[in-house]
Amino acid sequence: MTLRIYNTLSHQKEDFKPIEADKVRMYVCGPTVYAEAHVGHAMSSIVFDVIRRYLEYRGYQVKHVMNYTDVDDKIIQRANLAGVEPFSLAEKYIQEYHLHLRDLNVLEASLNPRATNEINQIIQMVKGLIEKGYAYAVDGDVYFRVEKDEDYGKLSGRRLEDMLAGARIEVDVRKENPMDFTLWKAAKPGEPAWDSPWGQGRPGWHIECSAMSLHHLGEQIDIHGGGNDLIFPHHENEIAQTESLTGKPFARYWVHNGMLQLSGEKMSKSLGNLVTIKEFLSQHDPDVLRMMVLNSSYHSPLTFNDEVVSQAERALERLRQALRPASVKDGVDGQVAGKTLAQQVQATRRGFLEDMDDDFNTAGALGHLFDLVRAINQARDQGVDAEKLGEAQDLLRELSGVLGLRLERVVAHGSQADPYVDLLLEVRSELRRQKLWALSDLIRDRLAALNVILEDTKEGSEWRWK
Secondary structure (H helix, E strand, O other), X not given: OOOEEEEOOOOEEEEOOOOEOOEEEEEEOOOEOOOOOEHHHHHHHHHHHHHHHHHHHOXXXXXXXXOEEOOOHHHHHHXXXXXXXXXXXXXXXXXXXXXXXXXXXXXXXXXXXXXXXXXXXXXXXXXXXXXXXXXXXXXXXXEEOHHHOOOOOOOOOOOHHHHHHOOOOOOOOOOXXXXXXXXXXXXXXXXXXXXXXXXXXXXXXXXXXXXXXXHHHOOOEEEEEEEHHHHHHHHHHHHHHHHHHHOOOOEEEEEEEOOEEEOOEEOOOOOOOOOEHHHHHOOOOHHHHHXXXXXXXXXXXXXXXXXXXXXXXXXXXXXXXXXXXXXXXXXXXXXXXXXXXXXXXXXXXHHHHHHHHEOOOHHHHHXXXXXXXXXXXXXXXXOOOHHHHHHHHHHHHHXXXXXXXXXXXXXXXXXXXXXXXXXXXXXXXXXXXXXXXHHHXXXXXXXXXXXXXXEEEOOEEEEEEO
């Protein structure tokens, strides 16, 4: 079987052939950290987490870089409104997002570079583009010459002439072309700034990702990912500036996920129609969100509403219920059921791989897991022995893990379960005071099974999520 990936650049599925055998270099655009992250951000992180997990399952060594944009107009504006330093605001939301990703079982990236730590690399890249004639400086600003890039627009399919005709941008007479984009911004009073050959200033948004990718992954990478709202202008401009500097194709495969939609509109901070990750995790098992993402094509828009959430909750529960132990029934011969189950195990593994090889078709892959669940439940009812049932359940765990699903129940940090844990600790303290040790230990053990760690101290009992 050959893994095939839809490439936004070619508008078709292509056989996956990494630059270096058995190794994959993947760069994914991370969030601009100026406010609480919403479930749309989580969707993108989950999509590329699944892609990474499957590549690693197939034997590839993946170097996964996801950046944080920690200096930006939006960050500065929000920090000024809040009366805090921009870097402090960004750091707060970086740490918060990191915890959210852990709750959502997103594997930690190989690297999480930040724009503010890459200023030297950014300056060197801008200098190189000026030296090659692809950029020019005006009054401390530096712009990229789009007309010099002959294939500008190849990712989005837009022609420069059409973009100019329909442009609704503020006219800047200093630009050679209205579509020229900013590589370096001259400093403004009260804004973060760094020294550069063009005076104090800060990087433009597009140059940050190109510089970070070049620095940590090299001139050419295998996969560049992000939401499809980034195709233009962000990823288009990344291609233009990176390939103009290196003279080499930037990324082999451009992979984009669809947007999460609430009330028919893209979920975004600017529109204000969002559900934060924190809000979602306070009410739902973290894997419910992953199940929602898995149950649709990653290219397509995903509708967010109560019914979709409920469907994901029911689907997750079906997977978990399949792990119930075998039930021994007198007078029942489970050999036939065991053979049928063994056949389904083989069919599930084969079908799962076929669908995942077809551009990470997670909805199809889930269908095979539910076929296995149905066979497991039938075999249990027909008296199959524990060994054969266990083999099927092991495969269910294995393939669910490839998708990042945890079949053990999980609770997010800071969730609505916290008050109930506190209440159980109060009950346990009273049981210990009455020397009812068996009941006290029972509560401790049950909480441990739910990833709650208890510590008994002289001052009383304390707890934390594992």
